[in-house]
Amino acid sequence: MITSSRETMLLTTPFHSRVEAMCHLNDWGNWMGYTTPNAYFDVELEYFAIRSTTGVFDLSPMNKYRITGPDAEAYLNRMVTRNVSKLGVNRVGYAVWCNDAGSILDDGTIFRLGEQDFRLCSYQRADDWLYWCTLGFDVTITNESEDIAGLAVQGPTSCTVLTLLGCTGLDQLKPFGIAHFTFEGAPMMVSRTGFTGDLGYEVWVAPEQAEALWDQLFECGRDYLIKPIGGYALDLARIEAGFLQAHVDFIPAEEAVRPGRTRSPLELGLEWLVDFSKPLFNGRAALLEEKARGSRYRFAILDIEGNKPAEHSFILKGNKVVGTVTSAAWCPTVKSNLAYALIEAPHGKVGDQLTAEIYYQRELHWTRLMAPCRVIDGPLFNPKRRRQTPAPPF
């Protein structure tokens, strides 16, 4: 049980003493019930640490569930839309899971730790859904959220820094691979995963090792300009890299109260994650029907003229509103004004020319900008180092 030292309503993570010491802006946010920094010292500099050196993000508040037992693979295959059988041991897969109506409940990553041993890392608390899914399966579900502390170590020099920390041979780890090391005599798991679209890793240890891990990591990374990063910088990086964020780009189906406000994987551009050749998974029948009928919405990445972020903009085709923006940012590395939008079908195909209705304010003066934009094929930020094995030295 993690308790707050100051007896605030929010919990703190196992890294909190270190995070607090480095959070010079004292700018805190509430991430799923945990006190987490929005920014440590400067959002742009934190962002550039991810892209140029190494950024460290405390992802301990992520929900972690251990799924074990003879039916663990079958259980996950019924729950998520992708084919878990194709996921090898010590591999990680991004996945979404739906309810029977084919509406997305959440997205997350599945770590295959053994033939019958998985860890699901989810954004939402999912105890009830995971439990309901056990009906008919011989599996054990354990909520490990508070038993594991996690740091995302992301950026070009991240491999070098972690190697210095003792992760010998880490450069040989392929994207979405898992490697096991020892840190101060205790197990330390490193996965080549992340939410930045860059070369990067996630490091998982027991909460007791958390503070020492932080200290030694920053010690090893000093010459490689390692920096802590907050939620704002990470958000910028993930938009640039094309990652969806629950609660921002879709409303988890269990939380949507108004009809029609949920989204399916097909509507979010995630059809590549849906394996219809599986005979059964939650939402299969509904998604097959949607596929035959055509989706209501299409997920689009927009490249927008100008440099004003199209936050919460309406997207127009001619004079008609055909969609809205869910995430938007001026992305510094690709030097583009990007936005994610949910566009009503049939609009929103790659290459479509649309208009973003952007409002921005300068000294209480509001300006309305009708910015032309184009639907692009995929994220603009996609560097080679993200995929290269061995990881290139920086």
Next chain:
Amino acid sequence: MTDYDAIIVGAGHNGLVCGAYLAKAGKRVLVVDGRDQPGGCASTRELAAGFRISDCAQWLYQFDDLIVGELGLQAAGLTVGRRKQTVALQTDGDHLTIDGDLLRGAGIGTGDQAAYQAFRQQIDVFAKLMLKLYRGRAPKLVEADWTDRVTLMKLGLGLKLMGKGNMQDLMRLVLINIYDVMNENFDHEGLKAALAMDAITGTNMGPRSPNTVFTYLHRALGNQLQAGGVVQVMGGMGALGDALKSAAEAHGATVRLGCRVRQIVKEGDRVCAVLLDDGSTVQTKAVVSSADPTTTFGELLGCQHLETGMARRVTQYRTRSGTAKLHLALSGLPSFTGLDNGGLTQRLVIAPSMDAIESAFNPMKYAECGDRHVFDISIPSIEDPSLAPDGQHVLTALVHYLPYETKAGWAADRPQVLDGLVAQLEAYAPGLREQIVASELLVPPDFEAAYGMAGGNWHHGELSIDQALMMRPFPGSTQYATAVPGLFLCGAGAHPGGSLMGLPGRNAAKEILKQGALT
């Protein structure tokens, strides 16, 4: 090439009805059941040497005459007895007799007499409207297709035609409880209780439970479906199963008894076969299950073959029941105070008041057995002497309420509870205990074990509005199709629900044929 067009799981009355209709339409049909006798809950069993009892259902009161005609059940050997009156036993021996529209005895007043006739008329109006819904699939409201819309229009028109007063009454009454409705209409405690018994048989509800007007109407539909009223089946209830089996076979169906379906086999995303207890697998175009939904999905198919939401609905489907059965083999005709032979052969009800029924219901909620119960008694050997040795008799009684499980367990409680029930009957039939040759008490888990009905629920799941009509058994598996392609429901867990009625089986067959699922 599949072995069959359809395999019916369960040779209960609905399974046989469905199989007979499908076979009649030229389909290759196999009906399989683990029991050695056909008929499921329509069952006759030997209680002791020479004494035979209907060991589950004891009255036939809403078996659709249409089915009897269409399947030729009389030619197949079905014979029923004379219409039974309901005699509500009173401790002083001045009993109340309900004979069609007429009430006699127990100081019944002219006010109640007139109110009863008016009540019956109104119930008939309501039941006629429900009949429009019962002899076909229940219409979906949101995803309604043309068939559904036509049904809904007929229903709407029917509502309108019953007049403003009746329509308002139906809307007002249908969701409330029978206790309030009885008090609204009648004064005589015995009358109110005898009528309220019809609302609670086979359920997990007391007279004050919401939904009991709906269950009353469900039973009152018997007047529309079965012109003969409440009757006993000659030869015991099992004779209905025998007749249905003969009829199904005459139409070309194969009925295989003594071989349980172990598993409904899914290949890819559809059901394609059943695995039998003898280890053989039989291929089919469709599996039509007359087993209850909990057993069908949870046990035979397996929740792992359903999407999570559907699996949850299966496990949350309510199947508790408080109905037990007392069986007595008697050395002679019992003597009930104030009843002659003509009276003894009727349907005898022991329920002094609605509060007595509710008081009998209360302990069950806490897994207790209580010491006062209410009874629905049949002495079938008077009209049908074949059921007992010469001059001897059998008595069967539906007993309300006994819980599914007790704190001490049924093994420990059973003898004492049985003894208590006999003692209660003795208050009306002095000397009964001395006449007992053999006795037996069946409680909900016994019915579950013997007939495969989850929870021992006679209706294959509580018949309440949220589990009825277009929501029976639960959303996503309605109109006899299920969420799993190739798997259909035709039992009491499908619309229109439980009792020996035959309509779920008939409706399912018609719907399956209409959908072209077997082609």
